[in-house]
Amino acid sequence: MRVQRVAKGDVIFAQGGPAARAWAISTGCARIVQTGSNGRQAILRFIGPGQMFGTVPLFTDHRLPADAIAAQASSVLSWSEADLLRLIDRHPRIAVNLIAVLGTRLGHLQERVRELTTLRAEQRLALAVLRLAAQAGRETAGGHTIGLPLRRRDVAEFSGTTLYTASRALAAWQKAGLLATCRGQLTICDASGLRRIAGDG
Amino acid sequence: MRVQRVAKGDVIFAQGGPAARAWAISTGCARIVQTGSNGRQAILRFIGPGQMFGTVPLFTDHRLPADAIAAQASSVLSWSEADLLRLIDRHPRIAVNLIAVLGTRLGHLQERVRELTTLRAEQRLALAVLRLAAQAGRETAGGHTIGLPLRRRDVAEFSGTTLYTASRALAAWQKAGLLATCRGQLTICDASGLRRIAGDG
DNA sequence: CGTCGGTTTGAATATACTCAAAGCCCGTGG
DNA sequence: CCACGGGCTTTGAGTATATTCAAACCGACG
Numbered sequence: 001m002r003v004q005r006v007a008k009g010d011v012i013f014a015q016g017g018p019a020a021r022a023w024a025i026s027t028g029c030a031r032i033v034q035t036g037s038n039g040r041q042a043i044l045r046f047i048g049p050g051q052m053f054g055t056v057p058l059f060t061d062h063r064l065p066a067d068a069i070a071a072q073a074s075s076v077l078s079w080s081e082a083d084l085l086r087l088i089d090r091h092p093r094i095a096v097n098l099i100a101v102l103g104t105r106l107g108h109l110q111e112r113v114r115e116l117t118t119l120r121a122e123q124r125l126a127l128a129v130l131r132l133a134a135q136a137g138r139e140t141a142g143g144h145t146i147g148l149p150l151r152r153r154d155v156a157e158f159s160g161t162t163l164y165t166a167s168r169a170l171a172a173w174q175k176a177g178l179l180a181t182c183r184g185q186l187t188i189c190d191a192s193g194l195r196r197i198a199g200d201g
Numbered sequence: 202m203r204v205q206r207v208a209k210g211d212v213i214f215a216q217g218g219p220a221a222r223a224w225a226i227s228t229g230c231a232r233i234v235q236t237g238s239n240g241r242q243a244i245l246r247f248i249g250p251g252q253m254f255g256t257v258p259l260f261t262d263h264r265l266p267a268d269a270i271a272a273q274a275s276s277v278l279s280w281s282e283a284d285l286l287r288l289i290d291r292h293p294r295i296a297v298n299l300i301a302v303l304g305t306r307l308g309h310l311q312e313r314v315r316e317l318t319t320l321r322a323e324q325r326l327a328l329a330v331l332r333l334a335a336q337a338g339r340e341t342a343g344g345h346t347i348g349l350p351l352r353r354r355d356v357a358e359f360s361g362t363t364l365y366t367a368s369r370a371l372a373a374w375q376k377a378g379l380l381a382t383c384r385g386q387l388t389i390c391d392a393s394g395l396r397r398i399a400g401d402g
Numbered sequence: 403c404g405t406c407g408g409t410t411t412g413a414a415t416a417t418a419c420t421c422a423a424a425g426c427c428c429g430t431g432g
Numbered sequence: 433c434c435a436c437g438g439g440c441t442t443t444g445a446g447t448a449t450a451t452t453c454a455a456a457c458c459g460a461c462g
Contacts, residue, residue, distance in 0.1 A: 354409095
């Protein structure tokens with residue numbers, strides 16, 4: 001296992017490059033960002049402490065499908081492909097477990113695909129916020145705070161809308177007391193209100 | 202293993218129900234369709250002969266995330282969960298292989314998510330057609346024919362747009378000689394032309 | 403021959419994107 | 433300590449884009 005420190009904004013691995021290692025965040029967090037040939041990009045997921053990333057292409061075509069960018073100064077762990085396969089060979093259970101993890105991610109992505117095609121921007125934004133809270137939220141004074149440094153742009157690229165509509169929606173919700181933002185930290189005050197806006201279960 | 206015949210339009214399994222078996226199409230084809238609480242639906246994938254479906258939730262929460270609908274009269278195979286697990290236990294390679302399959306699907310879904318957020322309807326439609334051709338196309342007189350019964354509505358719900366814009370785009374492309382439709386069969390005449398429209402690689 | 407599923411087309415409208423500009427906050431350096 | 437600059441956010445106005453709805457059309461099948 002290799003340990004590595006990265007600074008905010010550093011590229012942990014780059015889209016299109018060869019996949020040679022399995023990664024995990026120990027402290028800090030990262031964004032997984034895919035860029036199209038037109039230059040526009042979408043955030044596929046946020047990685048928090050304890051989560052693995054970049055693992056899947058080791059089992060497929062060994063091409064990294066997206067960038068991994070440190071969203072904060074972070075500490076990153078990684079394993080070589082050989083180590084990972086050895087481990088699986090010795091403990092088949094690990095493979096079944098990995099299937100479950102992939103399956104869950106697959107399910108989430110499928111939902112996201114449906115949401116992107118059937119919901120409007122405002123609803124998708126609300127869902128994005130709720131989802132991030134579920135993934136990286138912790139109880140704080142005044143609500144559920146998302147433990148990720150989120151710019152408007154991040155929320156936008158994660159929910160499939162633009163910086164501007166994201167800003168307008170979040171500002172409106174802040175005014176309405178549904179959530180609060182402070183120093184890049186987002187706190188949800190009224191989750192059920194947001195769920196009502198999302199209107200999708 | 203169980204064998205089953207289904208008619209066009211039959212529900213093979215229904216969204217929200219318990220996942221108890223792994224499925225595959227022997228002959229014919231099926232649509233995997235997810236419906237939101239607002240009633241609007243998205244086609245997640247088309248299943249052709251030889252492809253498995255409904256397998257993932259066996260490894261996760263045992264809840265089916267979508268409907269499987271026969272798009273033609275089809276012959277459907279299925280295995281019980283116990284059989285599948287026994288098989289994996291005996292041949293760990295199967296699990297690794299399954300991981301690869303899931304990984305590929307995951308990669309495709311991620312691309313779709315990006316496309317839905319960054320491309321316009323016309324580009325997404327072109328990509329949808331190209332993707333279906335890659336999955337289920339066969340060489341025929343005058344081009345590459347997609348071996349699936351595709352209504353405009355299917356193309357629309359697969360590419361995240363409406364029946365109407367899909368109709369307009371396909372009609373225009375037909376006029377321009379890029380493709381042809383006949384009896385629910387879609388034939389691509391000028392793939393590179395479509396790729397140029399998709400403009401995404 | 404009538405009906406039904408599917409397609410096409412037009413016109414009106416909503417939706418959210420684009421671009422431009424100003425404001426704000428914070429850290430940096432003079 | 434204050435001024436400056438850069439990243440980020442907010443807001444407005446105009447506009448592209450695709451959706452919605454309605455209606456006509458077409459072909460297949462019973």
